[in-house]
Amino acid sequence: GAGVSQTPSNKVTEKGKYVELRCDPISGHTALYWYRQSLGQGPEFLIYFQGTGAADDSGLPNDRFFAVRPEGSVSTLKIQRTERGDSAVYLCASSLASGGTDTQYFGPGTRLTVL
Amino acid sequence: AQSVTQPDIHITVSEGASLELRCNYSYGATPYLFWYVQSPGQGLQLLLKYFSGDTLVQGIKGFEAEFKRSQSSFNLRKPSVHWSDAAEYFCAVGANNNDMRFGAGTRLTVKP
Numbered sequence: 486g487a488g489v490s491q492t493p494s495n496k497v498t499e500k501g502k503y504v505e506l507r508c509d510p511i512s513g514h515t516a517l518y519w520y521r522q523s524l525g526q527g528p529e530f531l532i533y534f535q536g537t538g539a540a541d542d543s544g545l546p547n548d549r550f551f552a553v554r555p556e557g558s559v560s561t562l563k564i565q566r567t568e569r570g571d572s573a574v575y576l577c578a579s580s581l582a583s584g585g586t587d588t589q590y591f592g593p594g595t596r597l598t599v600l
Numbered sequence: 601a602q603s604v605t606q607p608d609i610h611i612t613v614s615e616g617a618s619l620e621l622r623c624n625y626s627y628g629a630t631p632y633l634f635w636y637v638q639s640p641g642q643g644l645q646l647l648l649k650y651f652s653g654d655t656l657v658q659g660i661k662g663f664e665a666e667f668k669r670s671q672s673s674f675n676l677r678k679p680s681v682h683w684s685d686a687a688e689y690f691c692a693v694g695a696n697n698n699d700m701r702f703g704a705g706t707r708l709t710v711k712p
Contacts, residue, residue, distance in 0.1 A: 489643065516698065527604075527690050527702030528644070541698065576644070583698040586632070586651050591643035 487511070489592035491577050497598045498567055506562040506595045510579030517560050518589060519552055520576040528576055534560060535583045567599045602627040602693045604703035612709040613681050621676040621706050623665075623691035633674040634692040634700065635665055644690065650674065661685070686710045 490509045498504050510517050516535055520528035530544040534554045542552070549567075554560040564571055574596050578589040605624045613619055625631055632651050636644040648659025655667040665676045674691060688707050694700040 518698070525704065527692075527704050529702070530700065533698050578644075580698075584696050586649075586696070588646050588649070589700070591636075591645070593641065593643045 489577055489579050489590055491575075491592040491595050493595060494593065495596045495598075497600065499600050500567060500569060502567050502599075504564050504567055504597065506564075506575050506597070508560045508562070508577030508579075508592060510558065510560070510577070511590055512558075514579035514581055514590075515557070516580045516583035516587070516589075517554060518578040518580075519560070519562050520578065522574045522576055522594070524573075531562075533583060540583060564597075567597075569599050572597055572599045602631065602695070602699075602701050604691050604693050604701055606689075606691055606703035606706050608706045609704070610707045610709065612711060614711045615683050616680050619676075619678045619681045619685070619708070621689050621691075621708070623674045623676065623703060624672050625674065625691070625693040626672065627693055629695070631693045632696060632700075633665075633667060634694075635659065635663070635674075635676050636690045636692065636702075637661075637687045638690065638705075639687040647676070647689075681708075681710055683710045683712065 492507045518533040519531040522528045532542040537557045549565045552562045574594040576594045578591045580587040580589045603626045634649045635647040650657045688705045691703045692700040
């Protein structure tokens with residue numbers, strides 16, 4: 486079956502612009518996670534959804550970052566007024582459910598470059 | 601708060617040699633522990649995980665890891681490394697599967 490997919494694979498934007506990053510989870514997975522991975526670092530948790538609702542958004546760095554999952558499947562991470570420090574690989578993962586032992590399956594990521 | 605330390609940024613081993621990647625964690629209760637591998641252009645793939653029970657955990661691709669509570673460690677091992685094992689390896693700790701905190705990673709190079 487298909488894994489987690491993310492689009493675009495690469496995104497180059499200018500400082501101050503708005504960007505949207507998309508994640509398609511594995512079909513049937515109710516939990517969806519967003520991480521940010523800076524160069525030379527491990528993934529850093531941003532937010533996770535259980536169904537349509539954001540169950541934990543404590544990792545979002547500031548109010549320029551927002552994510553939605555309106556129908557409980559596809560999710561979009563939105564970044565307003567991008568800054569050069571936002572440059573990173575944004576990873577999405579999904580699991581059957583959250584809060585337990587189900588494995589998180591990761592997508593290949595979107596590499597965001599802010600010029 | 602939980603945290604993970606991977607002391608080795610980069611390790612080089614010869615093909616066929618044994619491998620051990622170190623992971624130390626800080627956590628207030630019994631942790632869930634994970635090892636993921638990330639190859640260039642690929643997503644993170646779970647190698648193995650520990651939740652409870654037997655402290656020696658077997659994973660995919662011939663990897664294993666041992667949970668040692670007294671040392672707060674969860675080191676990853678493989679008896680004989682293959683060239684295809686060259687990748688970045690991440691250890692993670694959490695209270696459950698939605699609370700994972702990752703280490704900074706160890707990059708493995710395999711010499712022919």
